[in-house]
Amino acid sequence: ATQPGFVALNCDTVKEYVAARPQLAKHVGPAATAATWTVEEVGDGNINFVYILSGPSGQLCLKQALPFVRCVGEGWPLSQDRVRIEAEALVAEAAHCPQHVPAVFHYDARMCIIAMQYLAPPHIIVRKGLIQGLIYPRLADHLASFMAETLFHTSLLALPSDQFKANATRFSNVEMCRLTEQVIFTDPYYAAQYNRHTSPQLDAEVAELHADVAARVAATKLKAKFIQNQEALLHGDLHTGSIMATEETTYVIDPEFAYYGPMAFDVGKIIANLLLCFFALDGHASATEPRSAQRAWLLECVRELWGSFRSRFLALWDQHGSKGDAYHAQLFGSGGGDQGPAAQQAAQAAFMADLWRDALGFAGAVIVRRLVGIAHVADMDSIADADVRAVCERRALRFGRRLLTGPEAVADVAELTQLAEAARQDGQQPCFPL
Amino acid sequence: ATQPGFVALNCDTVKEYVAARPQLAKHVGPAATAATWTVEEVGDGNINFVYILSGPSGQLCLKQALPFVRCVGEGWPLSQDRVRIEAEALVAEAAHCPQHVPAVFHYDARMCIIAMQYLAPPHIIVRKGLIQGLIYPRLADHLASFMAETLFHTSLLALPSDQFKANATRFSNVEMCRLTEQVIFTDPYYAAQYNRHTSPQLDAEVAELHADVAARVAATKLKAKFIQNQEALLHGDLHTGSIMATEETTYVIDPEFAYYGPMAFDVGKIIANLLLCFFALDGHASATEPRSAQRAWLLECVRELWGSFRSRFLALWDQHGSKGDAYHAQLFGSGGGDQGPAAQQAAQAAFMADLWRDALGFAGAVIVRRLVGIAHVADMDSIADADVRAVCERRALRFGRRLLTGPEAVADVAELTQLAEAARQDGQQPCFPL
Ligand SMILES: Nc1ncnc2c1ncn2[C@@H]1O[C@H](COP(=O)(O)OP(=O)(O)O)[C@@H](O)[C@H]1O
Ligand SMILES: Nc1ncnc2c1ncn2[C@@H]1O[C@H](COP(=O)(O)OP(=O)(O)O)[C@@H](O)[C@H]1O
Ligand SMILES: [Mg+2]
Ligand SMILES: [Mg+2]
Ligand SMILES: [Mg+2]
Ligand SMILES: [Mg+2]
Ligand SMILES: [Mg+2]
Known part of the structure; x- marks a missing residue:
């Protein structure tokens, strides 16, 4: 109404x-x-x-x-x-x-x-800047800061459980979440009405995806996490189209999908969108402009994003973690007795391992949906030649499926970006140097 | 107010x-x-x-x-x-x-x-009946049915996500949950004000627990699940003191702790309370009344409880799972195309493996808190001789810690009950035959 x-x-x-x-x-x-x-x-x-x-x-x-x-x-x-x-x-x-x-x-x-506040030029949407060939030297650091600050301070690591739950209720965003549930976690795995893909080039890949039991089960497990796990106030739609930036400044806009959900969703979504751009670059490059510097920077951006997010988040935890109900001051850190520091370290390692694994799973799901679901990315769509586009999309799709179904096989972000590099070496053209 | x-x-x-x-x-x-x-x-x-x-x-x-x-x-x-x-x-x-x-x-x-409704005699609180030496032949089956029906039908397996979230908000029970967060997941792991244990007999065991980093981290991870994971309407306090039964009938009372939380919490709590009784029996037995039949039945009850819960829950899933938003009708089961049945099987296996692992973890935490926290169980407290009680409690405490810190090591319920049997063979007395 x-x-x-x-x-x-x-x-x-x-x-x-x-x-x-x-x-x-x-x-x-x-x-x-x-x-x-x-x-x-x-x-x-x-x-x-x-x-x-x-x-x-x-x-x-x-x-x-x-x-x-x-x-x-x-x-x-x-x-x-x-x-x-x-x-x-x-x-x-x-x-x-x-x-x-x-x-x-x-x-x-x-x-x-x-x-x-109006974000004046030269601020533009990062996705557009990336397609044009821009590099954003501060982007990874700024996004890492945005995610670490917003996710940490709205979580149970920083809040008592009653305040935490009151926030979660205030940010209940049921209808927007239902959109995500459908278009990211459900529709891409069968021939849903509004799905599309580059056809006929990717018909076989899509048929294979639709027959992939492991992908279906993994996406469904992630959907349950998306709906059931309240961990922090997410942006909820953290892709490169929700960021306006210049070389020096970065603004995150458009949090209309915000809600209390799993932190890994925000982390995975932005990583997925940077990787989609990475796979699309071969379709925008040419012999005279091979986009090699931008291509290498995109992978470095992913590494820095995760590395800086991780260290900022843990620093906030060390500084403010005793305020929240998750890690009790008398059990973790300097207030936690002889074993407090060791317990803090063990808890942080376990937390980050889970977050990394789930972020990879979500990244996989987001990559897949942007290639075979209702909403695609301009990074790929703007590649005019359908055969060229299909080569780029196929690499991304295989890579996304791999993350979705086997996130525990990717130990760290260095391995992730190595795998992304390797995924381009499929013997097809175009494949410009890194 | x-x-x-x-x-x-x-x-x-x-x-x-x-x-x-x-x-x-x-x-x-x-x-x-x-x-x-x-x-x-x-x-x-x-x-x-x-x-x-x-x-x-x-x-x-x-x-x-x-x-x-x-x-x-x-x-x-x-x-x-x-x-x-x-x-x-x-x-x-x-x-x-x-x-x-x-x-x-x-x-x-x-x-x-x-x-x-008044539950007339011979209905009594099951914890009291068990201490008296009673056997409840229908208890496992009835509790399995109670848990399967209530957990399944209030979950995302049976409900669309909007209804599911409206229910979760209606059953937000913040203050009662905070009690649980404190007394089950936090206080037992340090020398909190209202903690007690059989002293001095268990002093060394408690000191060891308070120095156990793995236990502290595991309990804290479970606390986060308890607060953050909304899966179904839980009873929230499903111990043997919340059940009134006869040989033929079983009623679950007192759901004042009900809220939307992880299913494994209800499952783990009832298993923990049956095992606490199992470990207490040596303190109630005597040469003339060794309680062997009741002891063996308690383990059988745990096996039947999980086995019957599992099969009832999966049967409900097969019958009604397409109504919920978790497992979409066009991806799982007979409506899910060629791979639908295989996907359904894979999803159910993964679901039950997670549920079992978390139920064991929660069971461990519940056993521990009933021995070293604020609220103990009459099963143990009614053992008058403190030395005898300490022998029973020590076995239970070690067993609880083991479940808490290493749930993935216990493959199935047969292994769980074998381990419980073995935990009594510590060379101490009393130890009556099974
Ligand atoms: N604060 C702003 N300053 C300048 N341009 C903006 C601002 N907010 C949005 N825009 C422009 O409007 C577009 C749509 O805004 P957005 O919030 O993403 O809307 P939608 O929810 O429809 O996606 C953006 O892509 C950007 O170009
Ligand atoms: N419906 C009932 N019929 C008969 N006795 C009951 C009933 N409900 C509760 N009782 C008795 O009252 C006791 C306390 O009830 P309970 O609901 O567990 O209260 P509390 O929340 O204080 O633990 C129970 O242990 C049981 O002996
Ligand atoms: Mg937008
Ligand atoms: Mg928007
Ligand atoms: Mg009661
Ligand atoms: Mg009560
Ligand atoms: Mg004595």
Whole structure:
């Protein structure tokens, strides 16, 4: 049901909306100048509407959620509660790493609107930058920081269980989670209605996937974890299309899928999207521009992302872990008696081993769904030649299946990136040097 | 805070309460006969008050929750919302196995009262019957049925994820869970204030436990599962003191700890309590009454409990699994294409292996806490001679630690009961024949 009093804005009425609210108008210009403001709708066209207003005082970004999926229409209704979730998640994230989240100026529950800090050029969506050939030297470090801070501080490692559970209830995001359950963990494993793949080139691969019992069981186990395991406030949609960056700065946007779930889902999703780009690069490279530096950097980015996330997260644990109910101050760390430090080390090793294994499994599932499910990635889709695209996609698909069904075989991130390199050596063309 | 309008009843005022409500009075007798009714308070004295009213028409059981822990007093407040949880859990359980749950006649939120079916003698609390030497030939089968029905039907195997999550929110039982988190998973692993053990006999064992890094880490991992993993509506306190039975009938009472948690917790808790009784029997036996038949039956009961639970649960899964969101009908079972049956088998095997491993871990934690934590079991406490009791407790404690730290080493329930037998062969007395 549509939010009572909701009205969908357009490029004209959004000006009136902002002009009528001094706290918003001040970012754009005096209300009297509203006629001179320009408005651009920059949404990707998939789910929501995003307006950029520009005026004499500057810019403002305003996001509005309709009660249905924009690209499908009223036939696919979607809860407008996702805007509340997004607004509250942006605020919760900013409490721990304000430098990587656009500031929220205003949330309007009735109109399903968030007004937020405009991320000016040269900020662009990282996925687009990567396709163009850009390298982001700070990306891994910034994302590691974003994930470590948000995941740690919203978890049972930092919170008492009553506060933890109250947060989990507040961020219950049932309908958006159900979308993920279906499109990531279920539909890719049979011939579901909206699935697509590069055909006929990948028909045999897809048939093999659909006959793969181990993949089906593994994806289903991960789905159960996704639904049942409340570990921290996840971003919930942490792919390269949800990040706007420059060489120096990184912002994570669009947490409308945020909810309390398994930490490994966020970690796995971003790794998957970097690897998808890695496999797509052969389709964008040419003899004169082989993209070798970018290709090598992508793998280094994955290594740094995990390594830096791991060390930042453990540092937070050492510093603040006694505040949460998970690892009791009288059992772990310096307050835990003679065995406290050893117990802390053992607990951290066990925790990170589980997180790594599950992150690989989730990464595998995310790679698979982006190749054979409803929603693909521009990294691959923008490869015009279907035969070339299929070569890139096949490598990624095999690699994704391998992670999904055998995550425990990949000991660490160095092995992961070695395997990714090796997966390109299938004797097919294109295969540019690393 | 006390529920507004709440008044604590006593043996006199409970009669007025019932006499004023025809739907309750009919179970006891016409209101005019109230002066002739007898009332007995039969609560164990720990947490709540339980009144049994008897009159010309029969009996009625009435349970009232005070805003604090009865045996401690106002210094340990406890949410009265636990009565709502208990009433709703009794109703939810009865929807799936009415024959093992006392019928709820009346729930009064203001007065924190549940009026329910009186379980007449020879029904007694199973823990008491076991200490007296009784054997319950139907117990394993009935408990297996109770657990399979309640856990399966409230899980994601039987429910869509939105209904599942709505249930989990309704049964959020934060305060009672926090009690469990503390007394089962935290306090036993250091010298917490209310801990006790048979001293000095077990001092060395307890010191060893408190220095055991693996035990500490394992208990903490299980605590995280207990808090974070929502799998099904658990009873939450499924020990032999929460079961009233005869040779033919079995009722599970007192679900005030019910919440959405890991299935293995219920399974592990009941197994732990049967094994605690098994280890205690040597302290109750004598040359003339060696309790050998009961001892052998207890192990058989554990085997039958797991075996029958397992097969009943899987049968429910085969029959109803396509209704839930966990195992999608187009991927598993007869609707899942050529590989559907194989996928179903693989998923069930993986599921049961995980459940068994976690149940053993939880069983270990429960055994440990009943020997060194705040709350012990009458099975052991009723062994008057402290040296004899210590022999029994030491065996149980070592066994519990072993399950807690190495559950994956115990392949199946036959191995579990063999290990329990072997754990009694420590060269100490008493050790009566099996
Ligand atoms: N704060 C912002 N500043 C500048 N551009 C933005 C901002 N937020 C979103 N955008 C642009 O709008 C697009 C869609 O925003 P997003 O929040 O991802 O919406 P959706 O939920 O529909 O995917 C982004 O890809 C980006 O180009
Ligand atoms: N329905 C019943 N019929 C008969 N006796 C009951 C019934 N419910 C509880 N009792 C008696 O009251 C005691 C305490 O009940 P219980 O629900 O376990 O309370 P508590 O939550 O305080 O442990 C039980 O051990 C049992 O002896
Ligand atoms: Mg987006
Ligand atoms: Mg979005
Ligand atoms: Mg009780
Ligand atoms: Mg109770
Ligand atoms: Mg003595």
